[in-house]
Amino acid sequence: MGLRFVLIAGMPGAGKSIVARVARELGLPVFTMGDVVREEVRRRGLEPTPANMNKVATELRKLYGKTVIAERTLDAIKKSGIRDGIIVIDGVRSLEEVDVFSSYAPVTIVAVHASPKTRFERLRARGRPGDPRTWEEFRARDLMELGFGLGNVIALADYMLVNDGVTLDEFVSQAKRLLEAMIRG
Template sequence: MKLIGITGMPGSGKSAIINLAKENNIPVVSMGDIVRHETLKQGLILNPENVGKTAIFLRKLHGKEAIVVPCLKYIFEKYKNEKFVVIEGIRSIYEVNYLKKHVFLEIIAIHSSPKTRFERLSARNREDDSNSLDTFIERDNRELDFSIGSVISLADYVVVNEEEYDKFLENLNSLLKKIIMNVDE
């Protein structure tokens, strides 16, 4: 099995590659779903502050690999016969190192400027999205504290999402096909 890890700051465009993977019948597992699930389990509403606090709490309680361990276990249980699985939301170098100990992993980083990301998040209006600049900056800093910057800088592939959306999708689709073809050879 090969994992295709997706990373990027909030609002960078990670969902685009998730949709492409699904269109290509590649299973997708979101690390953020684990955190959102735990947030709700604690009786908290989904908002940037509560989700962020839950992520920090889980890492303090279970260590820096707290989110990736249950994700990989789930992947092995549910998708053991799959050739590829996309894992979205890798945020720390510790998660990368853990995954690389257990599976073949290639990482795609999606990059967009803070201005572009803030505009997208404000428009997207998901429960745990930032709609104020202060909250957005706070969330970015929390992500950077998790070492997402290291994950992005060490990614196998980086796709910039500042251009027309159709061109961005075309680039992502070409990259996904390239990754799949390299394994099939």
């Protein structure tokens, strides 16, 4: 079967981490690209605020190129020793990042969508380090993500999971059905 990547893309708060959790429950390895930025923020002794996450991500890209976060994620995958099956990568943000992964193994892009209002409410309730606390922070983060090219990845996705107007259980079921179909081939 060989190695295949399932790339999860979506705006902040759309439900990417839920899809990643479902993947883990199905026994699939998951690598989260945002962890690269969070790790660098911690390494620099900074608080993981939206501003610091944005600043560090931007600095990394300026210093090492637009694909540095994807490259570091791919390095972690290579070091993991996984050579076969599906690997899920959470948080792809640009077509250039997609290219980094597709140069190593075939990719399938899964976009996760939810409305801005729904996403803002989720992010406020979630309270993960780096999540926006105000509508202004939320809008600024959305525009930053779109500036990276995330909209292009979503537009060119192979599959779309809509996480709006459904219960958590319904969304989990959608994600599980899709991932199980991919596992079956």
